Amino acid sequence: MLSFQFKKRLRDFTVDISQSIGAETLVLIGHSGCGKSTALKMLAGLLTPEDGMIKLNESCLFEKKQMINVPPEERNIGYVFQNYALFPHLTVQENVEYGINKLSKEEQEVRVEEVLNLLEIQSLANTKPAMLSGGEQQRVALARALVTRPKLLLLDEPLSALDVSTRTHVRAELKLLLGKLSIPTIVVTHDYEDARVLADRVAVMDQGKIIQSGTPKEISQFPANDFVAKFTGTNLIPLLDQETPQSCISFNPWDVEIGFESNGSEYEWQGIIRDMAWLGGLVRLQIEGDETFFAEVPVERVEDGKLKMGDHVYAYVRLEDIRMVPFSPSFNRSRNEKRKGEKRKGKVEENSKKVRKTWKFGFSVISFLMIVAFVLGYKATANFPETTKQVNMIALVAANATDPLNDLIKIFEKEHQGVSINATYAGTHILRTQLENGAKADLFLSADIKHIEAVKEKGIIEQFYPVSLNKEVIVVPKNNPANIHSLKDLGTNPVKLVIGVESVPIGRYTRQIFKNTNKTYGDQFSKKVLSQVVSLETSTKAVLQKVALGEAEAGIVYKTDVTPEFKKKVKIISIPEKYNVYATNYIAVTKNAPNPELAEELMKKLLLDKGQAVFQKYGYDSIK
Amino acid sequence: MFFLKTLARITFIVIIVGTLTYLFLPLLSVFVTKSPAMLLNKLNNDITYQALFLSLHTTSIALIFIIAFGTPLAYWLAKSSFQGKNGLEVALKMPIVAPTAVVGVGLLLVFGQRGLLGQTLSLFNIEIPFTSIAVVMAQIFMATPFFVTTARQSFEAVDDQLLEVSRTLGVSTWRTFWRITIPLALPGLLSAVALSWALALGEFGATMMFAGNLPGKTQTLPLAIFTALQSNADVAVSISALLLVVSFLLLLFVSFIDKYMRLTISSR
Structure with missing residues (x-):
């Protein structure tokens, strides 16, 4: 037993529906984008309604006021997606086991076998989804949903991914299966044929609302408005003899008689044949006059009467085949809105086209100017040496x-x-x-x-x-963190020293200086200094940069490297003449x-x- | 007409061969111009071994961090939508286009001794510049954007419906991530790993600036090449050859794994 009532704002309209179903199949039918898939997702918990409640077998899944919102993984609702959404990296068996892997191994085996038998797909157990046909994929998806023993089954367009030839067959099988399961099931579709076969109850949806619900027979015989009539394939025409129409009449296309002359019947219309479709023994005519409707006439009549496209014909229906339907205000609403919508669309497209055109124009002008400027500029420079001999x-x-x-x-x-x-x-x-x-x-x-x-x-x-x-000097950051005041300090104070790599001149000169110093401070001095080196740079600029940034605490560079700009950031400590090496x-x-x-x-x-x-x-x- | 078609065909082939030659010749020349015996001989010294070892060592650590921190970010970018997401994605690619030396200076400004965080770190006696940590940090910084961008694409390619269906089957988001998202995104994630590894291996400018250049401590293979270029071009060419071989093998290995995994996903 499922009952729900919820609201959610979408971009163009609000989904606002409420239903209550037992162990039966409810088919939600409507055009794509009418909010029916959104409704399914809200039931499954994949979307959150803005308001309302969902109750399944006495347990509350969603209740806005009490802030109850059970996550999808705890709702125990089977959901079969339109394209079946099988896990491509798992085999059929693994796909089916996926939802029950917390159960014991034996229990898993029993359940999987049971459900594979039910759907007659035991032979596919070790196949990957990519190798399956559409119908097989659907069964696997159903098996995967059913193996968890769901309390509610949701099928989103279960047949639309199949080709026409297999559809009828699969549809009938699905009906049988749903009958066996006897759990509340909601099927979403845009095809009335699916609804007619599968449904215990049909609900027609438009713009987020349920327009009419009832058994397939009820809504086909007494469609609430032309929108429903269109889905069921019934004709629905408002009675225009009153000032404001109070009621409509509904009749089946196969009850319409066609002739070239009026026979004075009460329910008679005239119009032009716009379309003819051969359906087995019947031909379906679309007749367009004051009203547009369908008529289905036997093939012999078409051939004997020589009916063809564009013929002006009279159509009448016998009184006993006419059903009166109370006029619904949504009749004109749905008609007018359609027209408005079409108009609006046209305008928007025009606007965007205009914008695109302006853009294109602007872009080409700019690129043209750029090319001209480039060519002229190049020529100008290219001509230059020729005019003044250089x-x-x-x-x-x-x-x-x-x-x-x-x-x-x-x-x-x-x-x-x-x-x-x-x-x-x-x-x-x-x-x-x-x-x-x-x-x-x-x-x-x-x-x-x-x-x-x-x-x-x-x-x-x-x-x-x-x-x-050129001479070498020691440079230290302005704040001199390592407290370096002479060459000797480089060997005694702990310091992060940066010098040139030995393969560049500054590196060689620096090592020569340390060697020269050995005579005064002892043989280990240069070794000690070199052990304090943290980085070997390939240029004096890099050494200076690191000292200026404060990363290195001392460095050795050429005197001339320390430009006025660098003097703001580093302090120079000169190296005594007797140790220094001239860089020439x-x-x-x-x-x-x-x-x-x-x-x-x-x-x-x-x-x-x-x-x-x-x-x-x-x-x-x-x-x- | 026939003549024109042949001409178009020839032009097409010439363009392709020309482009391939242009892209490969400079790299191949490293191997062709010098004799292999000489290359091997020049490689046989401590500096090269140290640099190779340091490069492999630091990039491995960098890679662990990139995967651990880049994957959640990539997943979040792939699966959520919010205002300014586009801007964020573009900003994330900035390190790719920024000159590497600029990145090095940037890292110094943050983690250096006078940097934003460096001063705080130095209170705990942690100093980053001129250490192997700095090498790893530079590599992480340069390679993460590549990893995140590639990983994001492979996460985006995983159909949201699979994740939704998994949840309706009673499997939580966290377990869905490990059972569905990761297996399906794995080929893409692996190439993201390979790409960022190769990038980290070749990282030069930021390391030079931020970590310095000291053999055995912060001198990675690219820095060794650069230093060797100052004196002995032959050594530089030898080390370049080594780096190219290591990177090539790495990328080849990953592309094999990638192919194998895609096969297992799509067929029986």
């Missing part, structure tokens, strides 16, 4: 000399109109690899004698000269320089007073 020089410069070289390049360019120097600033080893692989360059500035010697050996340059001297930058003009004279001139400038002054400005020592 010499392009290329310099490969070790990263530490970025600032002085930038200044010097600007000075040089000012003195030589039409000369533009492109400088690449990178680690010396990268520049060396580029040179060795045939990069075109006029000038090469190396931070490491090793690399420039290697380049010379390969014959890329002839001669190189020292151009600037070397410079050379390449053998196959594109602009050899200019390159020689630039190199000379760097080596002589003016150039040296610039280097000194950035903290380098002069080579003299």
Whole structure:
């Protein structure tokens, strides 16, 4: 025994229904989106109603006021989904066992066998769902729901996933099964044929409400309005002889007589044949005039009378075949709403189309403008060198000399109109690899004698000269957390020290400094300092960055690396002259320089007073 | 007409071959240009072993954390809808597009000694930067978004109706998760794991910035490659080859498992 009454707001309407059913089958019929599946989900507990109650066999499953809401897993309601929702990774047997795996093994076996027998699917036990036909899947889904011995069975469109040829057969079997089970069952469908066969009681739903309920015979003979009539295939026509219609008449399509002439009968209509459907011995005609209705006439009549599409015909029904149905206010409602709905839809679509068009237009205009701008811009730059005769020089410069070289390049360019120097600033080893692989360059500035010697050996340059001297310093964060004040503290205070990796010049110089210090502080000093290292960086900038961020407590970098910007964040501790190692930058003009004279001139400038002054400005020592 | 069709066909093939060549040649060149004996010889040193061991060690730990914390997040994103979900999903992908060095700085700003949480942590004498923990954290940070995105997609692919039907059969949400969601999402989850593992293995920028570069402690394979590039390109190429082989085997293994599992789901 199930009784329920609940409400839930959906997007366009409110589902508001109440029913009470015994051990019988109730079929909820309606168009898709009328709220019937929502109703099933609320019964199963998968959705929560906004108001109302659900009672099943004296136990309360849902009661808004008492805040009762039993979760789906405790409701003991069997639910079969439209597409059956079998677990694809489990066999039929495992699918069926799924809901009862808390029972004892023997009990499980008994129940599974029983239900597999009931549905005659024992032979499929070890098959995976993907290998089953639609009808077989439905039986497995039913078996899986029934094995838990549910108190209520909910079937959502149980036949719509089947093809037409198997549907009739499966429908009849389902009817038999439901009869055997005799538990309250609710079936949802949009097909009147399903309802007619399966239902003890039918409830027609529209817009979340039940319009009419009764036995299949009752609602077919006395449809409450044209909506119900359409489902059952009955004709329902309002009597228009009164000012406001009080009643309607209902008649079966097979009771309609068709002729080409009026016979003066009381219930006679005229119209045009819009559609003809051959159904075995009958032809179903759709006749459209003041009223639209269906007539089913024997095939012989159609052939003898030579009826065809578009014919103007008279149709009449004998008095004894007419049933009077009280006029329901929902008659016109459902008619008018349909028309309104159609109109509204049309407008919305038009609007969205307009918006889309504007968008498309805007988008293409913008992309066109962008392409034009791009092409013009490219042309502008591409034309530039041709109008003013320009010499392009290329310099490969070790990263530490970025600032002085930038200044010097600007000075040089000012003195030589039409000369533009492109400088690449990178680690010396990268520049060396580029040179060795045939990069075109006029000038090469190396931070490491090793690399420039290697380049010379390969014959890329002839001669190189020292151009600037640099010193190493200790840098610590402004607050100096490790309390470092001298080189010696690096070996005595616990400190997170960051230095360069041994393969880059700064790393080698740093290790040389520690070695030099060994003479004063003992042989273990450099070992001790190196054991405090937490990270080996590949560039001085990375070392400086880590100290500036406060992560490292000390680092060793070139003096020139500590720009005014960094001076705000770090403190410099100088390394005594006797331990310090000079880092020398070397410079050379390449053998196959594109602009050899200019390159020689630039190199000379760097080596002589003016150039040296610039280097000194950035903290380098002069080579003299 | 026939001529045009042939031309279109040839263009199509050329595009495909060209793209594949472009994508594979730089990686293959690592193996082709140097002799295998030399590669093996260069690999045979402590630094490489340390880096390999550290990489495997840290990525395994990172992976455990990614799975443990990424899976619930992915599930939540897949199965719930709320205002601003789209925004959150886009924000979650930010670490993928952010330059890795920026991520490193970001991690320092949070967990560094002067960072938001770092100061609190240092009260308990926990210091993260320059430790293996920092390596793991950088890897987690970079790889989690990939894991979450991929895992979310595989959770989304599990039909909600299966979960609903499971509940009507008397199985709680938690048990449904283990009996239905996980088995069905597993192939997708595995490729999520593989992808994030490979990413963690290749993580470079954030590790360099946040964890530093000390052999045996924080120097993972990518950092070893970068450091080796400063001096000896051959060693760098050898380690690159090693990293590529390890990643390739990993991805291959997972794709086999994935194929096998999809087969078991769909047929008998």
